[in-house]
Amino acid sequence: MGESVGCRLCGEPLTRTFVDLGMSPPCESYLRADQLDSGETFYPLNVRICDNCLLVQLPAYVAAEDVFTDYAYFSSYSTSWVEHARRFVVDMQDRLGLGPDSLVVEAASNDGYLLQHAVALGIPVLGIEPAANIAAVANEKGIRTESYFLGEATGTDAAARYGKADLVVGNNVFAHVPDIIDFAKGLRALVKDDGLVSLEFPHLLRLIEGRQYDTIYHEHYSYLTLKTAAAALEKAGLKVVDVQELVSHGGSLRLMSQPAETAGEPSELVLKVLKDEEDAGLHTVEGHAGFAKDVFAIKADLVSFLVSAARAGKSVAGYGAPGKGNTLLNHCGIREDLLPFTVDRSPYKHGLFLPGTHIPIHPPERLAEARPDYIVILPWNLREEIVHQLAYAREWGAKFVVPIPRLEVI
Structure with a gap:
């Protein structure tokens, strides 16, 4: 595990993993088109738990100053x-x-x-x-x-x-x-x-x-x-x-x-x-213990669903470009081949690309133009609000896909 880090609450060494999601870029580091040919820094997402005080924590792989001084979330x-x-x-x-x-x-x-x-x-x-x-x-x-x-x-x-x-x-x-x-x-x-x-x-x-x-x-x-x-x-x-x-x-x-x-x-x-x-x-x-197994099940279900949709010639698009979606997509290794684009209401994100996966972000109107068979809802915590906003997609028979807590097609 490399050198042991100290717990941020009690200072004891952290030696136990809660879940390890591999490597990912910072989830709010959206890219401009001119950055797509440059390298991106990926950091570990290895979450530890303190044996002494039980705080579940991620070491500060990325400094807060690098994340929050110019932020895209309104x-x-x-x-x-x-x-x-x-x-x-x-x-x-x-x-x-x-x-x-x-x-x-x-x-x-x-x-x-x-x-x-x-x-x-x-x-x-x-x-x-x-x-x-x-x-x-x-x-x-x-x-x-x-x-x-x-x-x-x-x-x-x-x-x-x-x-x-x-x-x-x-x-x-x-x-x-x-x-x-x-x-x-x-x-x-x-x-x-x-x-x-x-x-x-x-x-x-x-x-x-x-x-x-x-x-x-x-x-x-x-x-x-x-x-x-x-x-x-x-x-x-x-x-x-x-x-x-x-x-x-x-x-x-x-x-x-x-x-x-x-x-x-x-x-x-x-x-x-x-x-x-x-x-x-x-x-x-x-x-x-046991959380890591649940995480693998979500990944396996989502990737199998997207692969079989692609094989069946079905079209797919994403809805939303939240930070949490980037953890999911990077962990699952989902790129443009399985999810050609996503849309978001925030004009600050239009024309940008998701970190790591380089999936393009378009305005919501793009959905009506593309008429995808499946729309993957990335901010699943707002699913009711979003299914309601996207009621018009039912006109062409689109189905909604929610990956968490388990794969659901609505």
């Missing part, structure tokens, strides 16, 4: 995600009595998809977004946003300039920071002593149950359970007080924590989720 292109954020802000306004004298800070605030709802309610906000190109978009919309990575030093500095926050939010960022303890200390530095920190991240329990191995990629450094997430927050003086189980991103946790000095007893739900994890074996190392 949250606002998913209608359901923006609505999810709006409901959360309204709930928090009720729960915490937020108003013109409050402050809401979001780490990894992207293009303001969430904070815009607080601004609309007259609540002061601060977004912290490392990708300067995306922070600029948020500022143009009037959502006060600064561009740097959150850690103890930058969090302390922001709190000194703006005051501490009643609510600190981090959606789909806790799993994406290489130094999870420094990030947690940044959250603690930003929040008032009686304030609330709300984090959403994919739940490892659901990833394993749903065989969602395509959510393993280089910028997803930690694969968290409630147990391991709570352990990381605890090192920064934050105590988990409540949790909600969400359907977003294949099954996520929304974890509420408060500074340990003021936090009360955890809710019943916290105990329930911990028990679910324990029942599934996730509080022991042995309970994590």
Whole structure:
């Protein structure tokens, strides 16, 4: 396995593999046409589990600075995600009595998809977004946003300039920071002593149950359970007080924590989720075994399906160009011969090519022109939304293919 890496939560050597997906390029490194004849760097996707604290993690093969300083993902292109954020802000306004004298800070605030709802309610906000190109978009919309990575030093500095926050939010960022303890200390530095920190991240329990191995990629450094997430927050003086189980991103946790000095007893739900994890074996190392076999089954089914479709003379196209699709396609070795193109709603991706596989990305209109027999849905977590959007494809008899958790033709 080469030299042993240390666990990012407890520092112990990592010697055990959870699943090894081979080599892949960074999943958001889409290519321009003029880059197709150059080399690409592939990095290992060898996910480890710590024998000591059980954190499932990918070593930082790719530095966060290389991934997140110029990023292609704009949250606002998913209608359901923006609505999810709006409901959360309204709930928090009720729960915490937020108003013109409050402050809401979001780490990894992207293009303001969430904070815009607080601004609309007259609540002061601060977004912290490392990708300067995306922070600029948020500022143009009037959502006060600064561009740097959150850690103890930058969090302390922001709190000194703006005051501490009643609510600190981090959606789909806790799993994406290489130094999870420094990030947690940044959250603690930003929040008032009686304030609330709300984090959403994919739940490892659901990833394993749903065989969602395509959510393993280089910028997803930690694969968290409630147990391991709570352990990381605890090192920064934050105590988990409540949790909600969400359907977003294949099954996520929304974890509420408060500074340990003021936090009360955890809710019943916290105990329930911990028990679910324990029942599934996730509080022991042995309970994590067997995932690699499930992963192979998905690969074998998808590749056989595409090969037999090609042999039968059927045409195939993809829908979506999400990062997770690139893990799946690279791991399965699927290239243009089996999937000639995919389409995506984000204009930023049109005319680009998928990393590693070089499959071209077109605007959605291309589907109606090509009229493929099969449409492979790559962002399977939005399958309902997408099947609904693509209802017109039934006119020419197209069928939808969803590869995960198991191959399904709709």
